[in-house]
Amino acid sequence: MVRLVPESTAPTTLSFVIVCGHRSIRTIIHTDSMDMNTKQSVLVLGAGGFIGGHLVKRLKREGFWVRGVDIKLNPFAESQADDFVVQDLRDADGVRRVIDRRFDEVYQLAADMGGAGYIFTGEHDADVMHNSASINLNVLDTCQKRGVKRIFYSSSACMYPEHNQLDPDNPNCAEDSAYPAAPDSEYGWEKLFSERLFLAYHRNYGIESRVARYHNIFGPEGTWTGGKEKAPAAICRKVAEASSRGEIEIWGDGLQTRSFLYVDECLEGTTRLLRSSFTGPVNIGSDEMVTINQLVELVADIAGKKLTIRHKDGPLGVRGRNSDNRLIKQRLGWAPTQSLRTGLEKTYAWIEQQVLRRAA
DSSP, X not given: OOOOOOSSOSOEEXXXXXXXXXXXXXXXXXXXHHHHHHSOEEEEETTTSHHHHHHHHHHHHTTOEEEEEESSOOSSSOOOOSEEEEOOTTOHHHHHHHSOSOXXXXXXXXXXXXXXXXXXXXTTHXXXXXXXXXXXXXXXXXXXXXXXXXXXXXXXXXXXXXXXSOSTTSOOOOXXXXXXXXXXXXHHHHHHHHHXXXXXXXXXXXXXXXXEEEOOEEOSSSOOSSSOOOHHHHHHHHHHHSOTTOEEEEESOSOOEXXXXXXXXXXXXXXXXXXXSOOOOEEESOOOEEEHHHHHHHHHHHHTOOOEEEEEOOOOOXXXXXXXXXXXXXXXXXXXXXXXXXXXXXXXHHHHHHHHHHHX
């Protein structure tokens, strides 16, 4: 855990370097102890990740005092958290140190995850299940002992049964279709276990757990290269790297279907759910379903490029998936409305900048 507490109560920005063996971690912590004692406090676990980083920004705009925790800093944007702690949440003692009070809201986004190239090869199954389950067990145990009353858990649409997602044109992802369970990956099985874990703590200990099943969240300031990026980021990168009238490569025949939700709408659904009386689980996703070929064509059009798609064998996941938004409309009176193109325009512009910066 990295922490530096200033002697003064005046707002302070602290910058320092911790050197461990051959690794160095530069951490910037914004500390205002007066705010910490006078404002409602929020804990964001996974704050160094894509969704967590955006969530911290939103919560700061709403006026909360925010502590962010992650095993790493966000490589793309400086955290706006009042207090950012570098901590491995698989370590139970470390979790007890960062959850040191009764936070008003806790958002548990931390997990071992990635795109299809990471999740569906089978090479990382043991790590994915062990790491994410350990984090959730540690977090819930400590929250219960600290008296935390309200916690959000980000599950995933990957927990839905494979047999309901074989038809790319008519996938069934209604919340009540989850059982009998048959996810197509160990990542999905771990998410299903952890959903049940959070709901058990709700029943047995009175913690106001809120469980959402995210559907393919995307946007700027997320992983866009290296193997853990998801489809929108990977395709934006490939299109940005391609010359006009060039070629890009995608896995499968491109007829597999998905829906993709822009990060700002994900955060709207997330905060609405946590502050509601509805436990869930509930989908948070777009119901604008496209094929992967259509996703490529849309990004290429945004980029102003004419590209050829070359299909190749690779890990695919289920044949079709789309968010069923009937329940969230019924229980929260809300559902995402932003078009896929609008979100992709923002995301492509950011990823194109990263590609150009790397090539410079």
